[in-house]
Amino acid sequence: MKIQFLSVLILLLLNPLWAANPLWLEGKTETQYDITVYRSATCGCCKGWISHLKDHNFNVTDVEVSDVNQIKRQFNIPQRASSCHTGMVNGVAIEGHVPAQDIKRLLKEKSDIRLLTVPAMPSGTPGMDTPGAPKDSFRVFSVDHDNQVGIYNEYDIY
Numbered sequence: 001m002k003i004q005f006l007s008v009l010i011l012l013l014l015n016p017l018w019a020a021n022p023l024w025l026e027g028k029t030e031t032q033y034d035i036t037v038y039r040s041a042t043c044g045c046c047k048g049w050i051s052h053l054k055d056h057n058f059n060v061t062d063v064e065v066s067d068v069n070q071i072k073r074q075f076n077i078p079q080r081a082s083s084c085h086t087g088m089v090n091g092v093a094i095e096g097h098v099p100a101q102d103i104k105r106l107l108k109e110k111s112d113i114r115l116l117t118v119p120a121m122p123s124g125t126p127g128m129d130t131p132g133a134p135k136d137s138f139r140v141f142s143v144d145h146d147n148q149v150g151i152y153n154e155y156d157i158y
Contacts (some may be wrong), residue, residue, distance in 0.1 A: 033107060035094070036061040038071040039085040046085040049097050049127030056100030058089075081117040081141065092116065097125035102140050102153050115143040116152055124157060 035053060039046035041064040050060050065071055071086050075093045083096025090107055095117035106116055117140070121128055124135025135157045142152040 032057045032059055033089055033104070034059045034061070035087050035089040035103075036063060037085055037087045038063045038065050038068060040065070040068055043084050045097070045121060045127045047127075048129070049085065052126035053087075053100055053103075056104070058100065058103075075115075077115065077117070078143070078147075081115065081119050081143065083117065083119055083121055095119075097121060097127050098140055099126050099153075099155075106142075106152070111142075112144045112146075113142045113152070114145050117141050117143070124155075 035058050037046070037050055037053075037060055039050075039062070050062055053060050068084070068086065072082055072095075075086060075088065077086060077093060077095050081095055085096070087094035087098075089103060092106065092113065093115040094103055095115060097118045098116050102116060106113060118125055118138055119141070122136040122138040123129075123133050125138055129135070137154070137156045139151050139155075140153040142150045144150075
């Protein structure tokens with residue numbers, strides 16, 4: 001019995017598909033982050049993005065506001081970078097349908113970035129990924145404390 005158990009354990013540890021697949025590390029197995037999301041009560045895609053965050057182990061405080069533009073002004077979100085909701089995590093603004101993986105990467109890097117954004121509402125982004133709907137390529141932009149804009153990540157859909 002012990003030999004059988006050890007054989008199975010060794011096979012699991014040596015299996016490159018199991019060991020090399022980073023997907024099993026996503027979600028509930030990683031550190032949990034607190035994020036506050038400010039959104040309109042009538043926005044359905046915002047709820048979809050919040051579900052995406054929860055699926056990736058974010059503890060979400062969901063705040064319905066009557067004027068999301070007031071929140072965007074409060075957190076200095078440029079109009080060109082705006083979308084339908086704004087999140088705040090560890091002092092960093094998250095605007096729009098930014099994938100959870102990018103937020104986690106940013107929080108681990110400890111960079112000078114003050115904002116991650118997916119402007120507008122591209123189809124196929126988290127929360128905008130309705131089954132059967134077309135998916136668009138999109139970019140996640142970063143803005144640092146000197147207001148320098150960069151491309152943080154790109155998602156090309158072919």
